[in-house]
Amino acid sequence: MMLGSVLNPINSTIIAVTLIPIGDALGAPPSQTAWLVSALYLATALGQPVMGRLIDIFGPRGLFLVSTSLVGVAGVVGTLAPNLGVLIASRVLLGFGTCAGYPAAMALLRSEARRTGQDSPGGVLTALAVANQTIAVIGPLLGGLLIGLGGWRATFALNVPLAVVAVLLGLLRLPKEAGAEVSAHRGRLAARLDLPGMALFAALLVSLLLFLMNPHPRDWYLLVTAAAASAAFAVRELRAPTPFIDLRVLGGNTPLLITYGRALVAYVVAYSFLYGFTQWTEEGFGLSPFHAGLVQIPMFLVAIGVSVVSGRREGVRGKLLVGALGQIVACVVMLTLTGGSSVWTLVLVALIFGVPQGLNNLALQNSVYFQADPERTASSAGLLRTFAYIGSMVASSTAAASFGQRADTGGLHHLAWIMLGAGVLYLLLTVFDRALGRTPDRALGRTPDRATDGDASAGTSSA
CATH class of the missing domain: 1.20.5 (Single alpha-helices involved in coiled-coils or other helix-helix interfaces)
Known part of the structure; x- marks a missing residue:
């Protein structure tokens, strides 16, 4: 589950340090290389909820294996790409290939909770969140190492062994189709796809x-x-x-809708920092791709520590509030950065950003797990990623517009002001969300092992 779910974040973040080397090698400015970011998010934002719905109906195994195999194909295409157009196409293929990992993981968690009767798989949810955060934050450093060893093409080649291992583990470990009764139920749903x-x-x-x-x-x-x-x-x-997205149920689930909105805003801040700050440290501050990734190691360490500690505590309101404040403080510090700032100031910004990085993703993921209709866990998880990727797309276009032809300090400050506004909005969405004060199960009026559509709808309506 962890390996499949991290295929997307590793490709989302590793590209941050490769944009400048790719632009130099292919003669493309930041406004064009930004399509390498946008293409992945366009494909993934579209594919995640579709794949999630198919997983809800057919189960995770087959869809995970087929989808993850595309990751290996995309890795080969990207490694051999002769120009920027082919490289962008490989990122589109990569986006579709990574769509099944996270919805499949959430669907498996839900089915195991139902099978075992354990209402709160908090430890597993934390482990899943930590795995994604680890890759998301260590991605720039890993990218810098790969560029140093084999150039920017090595960051695309990495997908080939990862896909092979993920497919082999999926063949060996993912549960096969259930009994005849469940298969017949899925057949009826598939007929009304x-x-x-x-x-x-x-x-x-x-x-x-x-x-x-x-x-x-x-x-x-x-x-x-x-x-x-x-x-x-x-x-x-x-x-x-049998709607693809049940708007009646979703429309009655206000807490889940607010969670989606909060995810969108959180990713605007997080990925504006990831792409904008990383490009500025290379081009505006003068660091190499390896050192630009190294500067973000403190964020990785803080995020992991915060996730592990906070994952043991119930509730999400406190996590979201501290994460919101962390974003705001980090944006304010970014506004003080110049080309003459000390490296330690860059490290300080990364340290502060580690707090919301460790809290927000975990809290958002847990919110969706408990707020979603159990029969639509995978598609609800896919929608969470869709809203997050829309935020990431906004971040990518905002960074491109802020920098233009060069990632300079003026562009960084312009980006930081936009991030600050988004951070304040995130804080307001959290402060005025009264549903966060309740425990997850009481907020929904159900427990995770209630499986019928009627129970799910009743629970969602009571939210």
Whole structure:
């Protein structure tokens, strides 16, 4: 579960230190290499909830194996890419390939909770969050090491052995299909698979994300397309017997909707820092890719320590509040950075960012686990990642717009002000969310092992 779920964050973060070397090698400015970030998020934001819904119906094993195999193929394509266009295509393929890992892990956790009767797999959820945070933060350092050993192409080649190991472990360890009764139930659901709903959701998301990649008034038609697709999607889902996204249930689950909004804002801050700060340390401050990754090691250590300690405590409100304040303080310190700042100031910023890095992801993941309809755990987890990736896309386009042709100090400060505004919004979403004061199960009015659609809907409505 851990290896499959980290394939996406490792590719999301390792690219941070490769953007400048790739741009130098292929003659592309930051505004063009930003597509390497956006392409992955576009594919993943679309694929995660679709793959999650398919996992809810068919189970995780087969979809995990097929999807993860694409990661290895994408690694080969990226390693051999002759130009930026092919490299971007490999990132799209990579995005679709990494879609199954996290929804499959959450679905397996839910099924094990139901099978064993254990209501709170807090230790496993913490381990899953720590694994993702470890990779997310160590990615820039790993990228710097690989670039030093084999150039930027080595960061794409890394996906080949990772995919091979993940597929082999999946073949050996993932549970096979359940009994005939469950298989027949899945067959009935599959017969009512909402393909039109998925298609409309894809049109909505693609048009919206294409606009967010490079916002400009001349692209107004993308917003019009997104609005039209949104309206058609809503009509379809409210009429479909087995909707792709049950808008009635989701609309009645206010805590889950707020969690999705909070995830979007959190990732705007986190990934603006990851991409913007890393590019500035290389181009504006003059560090090598390896040293730019090394500066972020303190964030990795703090994030892991905070996750392990806080994962033992119930509730998410305190974690979210401290994470929100950590983001705000780190953004304020970023505004003081210049090309003449000491390296220790860069380390201080990384240390502060380690606190929200360790708290926010864990709290958001736990929130979705307890707030979601049990029958839609995988698709709900996929939607969490979708909202997070929309935030990451906003962060990528914001960083590109802030820096333009060069990642200089003025661009960093412009980016920091935007991050500060997002951090304040995150704090407000947390302070005024009254549902966070309740324990997860009481907030939903159910326990995790209630499996019927009726129970799930009742629990969600009571939220």
